[in-house]
Amino acid sequence: MNSLCFCSAAFGSWGIVRLGTLVPECKMLFVCPYSCGRHNSIGAIQHGYKDRVSYLFIDEKDVALGTMYDDIPKTVHTLVSSEPKPKVVLIYFSCVLYMSGFDWDAIIEEISQEYPEIQFRACMMNPVASETSDPPVPAMIRTLCSLWNKDAGSAKTVNLLGPYSKLSPECELYTVLQACGAQDLLHFTNAQTYDDYALMGSSMLNLVIRPEGLLAAKAWSDTMNYCFLPVSYNLAEVSGQYETIFEALGAKTDLAPYYDAVTTAIEKARAMIGDLPIAVCSSATCRPFGLAKALVEYGFTVSDVFSDGCAFYDAEAKTWLAERGGVAFHEIHDPSLVEQVGHIGTAQIAIGFMAGYYSGAPHVVNLMLDEGHFGFYGIIHLMEMLRDAAATQSSLEACIERYGLII
């Protein structure tokens, strides 16, 4: 960013520490100053996993004297001695240790030798590196995937990378993959045990549907192909994405049966919503401009897009919208927005928390991170969400509180 950053009440998502809960039989230790542990420890209590994460709070003297080299192994001993015994221990370090030349590899090596039956990984919660080639969230997912077993053989399964929760069981992707010979679509959350989780290393393809999973897929690309197909709500793009999947799997199936359902869902939503202006944001989807463009093409009125920059795969849609006109773009961290909260644009329906918070739209589609969405189902479900939102007025504040955003 080239300006100061406004951190609105709608900002946040899962946070780095919560991502560690995606690994079964895993405990987490966070080594950091008090301040770095604040929001994620409150989030851990809210989301019910505080029993899996402990904190070793350090001060400047600890950093200067390197007392963590003694304290971390002692704390790990406490963690691995308590029930339930973990199969994985993730040790998180915040910016201070990341920047101080702290040798986390030496610590991991030392404790790995002491407890060879346990997998240890160093994880970084280092927003100071967010504009490097190793930003915290993608790097964290790469670390989670490093726990997959490379020697688990080969299975006819496909891994879903990027989203933090699995797709809705109603999504046609499951059926399409099966028709193409894949046995299953695996997500972190499918596994009940670490052994099951590690089997994701035997899959034949990584299907990356949000950018958070891209570094992990690249790290595995020597032994596992990947397709990067960020969630789209554009019917033509969705069809194109399936063609890419067919090519990767060397098989294809008929998609025609899905088109009618999508068209019907769009028509029903459009009939109900009419010309009510809609705002879209990047907390709801990884392609806010693409979603806005799709909605415009479906005949909806889009007034505003609230985004945190523009990803390379969304740039074309942004250009299309800019050339067409009529849609205002807002950078969500723009400091000048602070005095305008709740009054930006003309939207009556907001897709996502950011759009709802900034626009003050009375109707909010409670969608975060494209959760559950891909393919034709994603479009159909979004249309249902739009209809539901238009029919009710919800408290955005309550939605945000329930979601439990973590920075």
Add this chain to the structure above:
Amino acid sequence: MSSYFATLPSFATDYSGFISVMHGLGGLMIVHDPSGCLGNYTNTDEPRWYHEPQPVFSSTLKEIEAVIGDTEIFMQKALPEVIRRKPPFVCIFGTPVSALTGYDIDSLAQGLEQRSGATCFGIETDGFAFYDDGIKRALLFAYEKLMEPKTEQVTGRVNVLGMTPLDYHLQEKDRITAYLEANGWQLGAFLGMGNSLECIHTARNAELNLVMSASALPLARLMQSNDGIPFVAGPPFGAGGIAEIGPVPKDLLWEANTSLIACAGKNVLIIGEQLCSCALRQAIQHHDNRAQVTVASFFALDSAYAQPQDVHLRDEEALLGLLNNGLFDTVIGDPLFEQLCTYGQTFVARPHPAVSSRLHWKEPVSWVG
């Protein structure tokens, strides 16, 4: 020295405490951080943030900037905003990264002041200390930089010092105001719960300071020494209120407080902000003079208000030892402490936002009445 917290969360830290006191004064607050640090304040330490966002921004400090110490990157971000807003003052806050890399926050502020013409201050917070330290420093900062010299004492005017949403529910601002007004006092500066800068300017003309947290005692003592303003410490807990101010009117009496005073055990442990806990102790012992009450706090514990049995807690292990030493029938504190009680003590939950944050900060709890 490191501290292991297996069960409890981290508590609010220094820059959150400082910025909380500055809320509503119109200053521009810049946290020199990669943006996660500011997220602590906005996401977990400021219950007013959803409805009353303020000009509190992150400098989005990045790795290369921190490593090479390039202050020009900061200037390019901050300068346009300062020029555009023309704030009455600007505070730049240090965070763990800037502390570790030896950023000279004062010098950064001086540079910004020279180039913008705005009054800028560097605040050497670091995220290693708890919020009470930030509140204390913010109040002393307000005295040194924002208050004007005393001109004349205004009879009947009282300042409320050190009352922030990190210790008190938001409704407490109205309750303490009503209490003071019911006893004929005129409200002066209200540092911590939102106030106009003009009220802060004239704070040294007040007749009395009401100190609502131990973090405000250093300021109260300074104002007593320099301006001759006496102070009373602690919230008006119980019907008697504060002798120097007056009793709590009946309509402000808080039913939950009354029942708490009456039902507290004979051996009571109160864990929380020191002056709130001491006010509760006084009320319990006034009701039952056999009651033995110990106050424990992770935060400021001023020796002038502590009794010999009171304990400053260093970490979770210290609290575990205290809770389970078999001495206490009743424990009063933030709901998150209850899970550390192991032998069936009566636990009375009094949410403390600096501890449990948004998990409980909407639950009404009062230290007034």
